[in-house]
Amino acid sequence: MKTEGSLRDDVGEILITEEELQARIAEIAEAISTDYQGQDLLLVCILKGAMVFLSDLMRCISILHKIDFMAISSYGAGTETSGVVRILKDLDVSIEGRNVLVVEDIIDTGLTLGYIFRNLGTRQPASLRTCVLLNKPERRLTTVPLDYLGFEIPDKFVVGYGLDYGGWYRNLRFVGVLKLESMASRI
Numbered sequence: 001m002k003t004e005g006s007l008r009d010d011v012g013e014i015l016i017t018e019e020e021l022q023a024r025i026a027e028i029a030e031a032i033s034t035d036y037q038g039q040d041l042l043l044v045c046i047l048k049g050a051m052v053f054l055s056d057l058m059r060c061i062s063i064l065h066k067i068d069f070m071a072i073s074s075y076g077a078g079t080e081t082s083g084v085v086r087i088l089k090d091l092d093v094s095i096e097g098r099n100v101l102v103v104e105d106i107i108d109t110g111l112t113l114g115y116i117f118r119n120l121g122t123r124q125p126a127s128l129r130t131c132v133l134l135n136k137p138e139r140r141l142t143t144v145p146l147d148y149l150g151f152e153i154p155d156k157f158v159v160g161y162g163l164d165y166g167g168w169y170r171n172l173r174f175v176g177v178l179k180l181e182s183m184a185s186r187i
C-alpha cells in the first residue's frame with residue numbers, strides 16, 4: 001500500500017462539490033425540522049460512511065433530537081457488495097415508540113439499507129424513515145423507501161465526504177471518482 005502523494009491528486013473527477021453538498025444538506029435539514037416539529041426524533045447513523053453527513057446534517061437541524069449509531073458490514077476492501085450484511089455494532093437505545101430516521105451515506109444495490117430497514121422495523125418504532133445522501137439507482141436489487149435524498153449519481157464508485165475506498169479518502173470535502181491508477185495503488 002502506498003501512502004505518499006496528495007489525496008486530491010488521486011481523484012479524477014469531482015461529482016459533487018463542497019458547496020453543493022452543504023446547500024443540499026441545509027435543504028434536507030430544513031425539511032426534517034419541519035416534518036418532525038414537536039416530535040421525538042432519533043437519528044440513526046450508519047457507520048462509518050454516514051458520520052460526516054450526520055455531523056453536518058444534525059447541525060443544520062433546528063429541532064431537538066438525539067443520535068445513535070449502528071455499524072454494518074457490507075463491502076470489504078474493494079468496490080463490490082459482498083451480499084452478506086450483518087450488524088457489527090447495534091444501537092445503544094431501544095427504538096420502541098420512537099420516530100427513527102436512518103442516516104446513510106449511499107444506496108447502491110440496496111442490500112445494506114434494506115437489511116437495516118427491515119431489522120429496525122421489527123423493533124416497533126413509532127415511525128421509520130430514511131435519509132440518504134447519494135443514490136445509485138442502476139444496480140438496485142431490492143426496494144427501500146428513500147424519504148430524504150441528497151443526490152442521484154451514476155453507477156461510479158465514489159469517495160469523499162465520509163465514503164471510502166479501502167478505508168481511505170473519507171476526509172475529502174467533496175464527492176469524487178478516483179483515478180483508476182489510484183485505486184490500484186491504494187489497496
Ligand code: IMP
Pocket residue numbers: 049074075081104105106107108109110111112113156157158159163164165
Ligand atoms: P449497497 O448494500 O449495495 O446498497 O451498498 C451500500 C454500502 O456500500 C454503503 O453503505 C457504502 O458503505 C458502500 N458503497 C456503495 N457504493 C459505494 C461507493 O461508490 N463508494 C463507497 N462506498 C460505497
